[in-house]
Amino acid sequence: MNRRGPSMNVRVGRCRYRSPVICASGTFGYGTELGALADYSAIGAVTTKTVTLDPREGNRPPRIFETAHGVLNSIGLENPGIERFCREIVPALRRMKIPFIVSIGGTTQSEYEELARILDRVAGVKAVELNLSCPNLRLKKMVSQEKVLTKKLVAGVRRRTTKTVIAKLTPEVTDITEIARAAEAGGADALSLVNTYYGMALNVETGVPRLGSVYGGYSGRAIKPLSLYRVWRVYQAVSIPVIGGGGIETADDAIEFFLAGASAVSLGTVNMVYPKCAAGIKKGLQAYLRRRGIPRIARLTGEGHERAKRVG
């Protein structure tokens, strides 16, 4: 351990991040809007709101509803489209020196491939995250609910970019390790686990669903144990790094994800409440490493598995 304390650098795929704390797509806008409300120095990268080829206006409101222990949303990928994104948002991100991962989405494989091809030439893009798991696109199935589709789509994108390719998966499958292996086989450099769970709520007075699109994605503290379990399982199944998240609010939550096998963690819902939360979580991680005499955060990844073996 050097005098500046434990190293917080991590490698995910083909590039390094100055912090293992990443902002999850859809919870931090495009990264530029928050200004002084955020503490960018603590953030390894901002994953942008998902960008699609053409602009999308999003789903019918209401789009958010808080339940007893989590948050339901149905935004529907509202975004200005790739062209305006590249023209207006990328320069702002670069000006502000914010490391960023671009989340991309679409309804066909060729849309993902086209987006990846366009972004391959855009300087400053650290990685491309394939949103294969948006619960608010009314497709019959999400890509990451199908292992054959997942492998094929990832492979198609892989051929069109030299950037790091991250596949973001849904937890809504029978066996997430199968999908994770399919993404790895398709050439993904890393996995992001997990997107939201399907959920809904109804107004008991009126009988009307709380979300304008009836059901949506469920996130927040309620999903943490569920997400942690999936990270644990996937870590055992693949050899590519995992960005783990789902309900993280505190440094202890984040530590659990590292122990379960995450190489970096993603903050989602909590960003909407405390835009500076990455700073507190990074600090808490450093304090934990110092206390245990661990020189680098990367050493923590998967430690829980070693411990479990010894106990078992």
Added chain:
Amino acid sequence: MKERAVEIRRITQKRPDIFLLTVRSAALANQARPGQFLHVKTDECTTILRRPLSIHRREKQDLSLLVKVRGRGTRALLRRAPGERLNVIGPLGNGFTLSPFPDGGTTMLIAGGIGVAPLVFLAQRLTGTAKRPSTGRKIALIGARTRGEVLCAPEFRRRGFTVKKATEDGSAGRKGSVIELARDLLAARGDARPLRIFACGPEQMFFRLRAAINELCPEPERVRCQVSFEQFMGCGVGVCCACAIPTRQGYKKVCKDGPVFSLHELKERGTE
């Protein structure tokens, strides 16, 4: 806009389900404009997201929020105590636009239920601290379910407003909704002298107000009408796109493009 931990000065119960929460922050009080809101973290455990609450009043370094107990969040807020710190982000939103208004024109405030909250701060600004207080007629219409639920009438009177009430059960003022009361007044005007309206209340009220203006005002498009909207929010600062509402120019964000919108640009829900 900034995230701050501000001191809770007072929590005063006004009605069984309505309370006034006063926080101290000179910086916030100086920046705040009528129609803006604070995004409040009610407490650490009970809720996850913040709650957007209109700024109700300003007294020197203090800002007050008038809150109706609706669910877990507002109940948790009521349980907080003076002296504690409250984490808020704000002031947020666009606020009411106070553009020059001709002398002799009429200013009408229309409050439906707890919608009275931002209108008291607006009345303060329209009469008190303005460089040149407006000289025309000032009317405040307050609607509630019953007499006991009519809020803030003295606050408006003190600032030179003529107060008219409407209650659903007829126990105070006109029986019926505040929009029916507004219709009476608009119908009685019968001329095209300048009129500006500021309204806050349940969403359906706005569309009934628009129908009333279109029907009863000789030149409806010249009536300046700003309405303050309520919607469940995520971030409150324009990044999550959760608080969208339909407008004639597509979806807009209540937190950043609003909460105040021109009545003419709104679109009724279900027609998007």
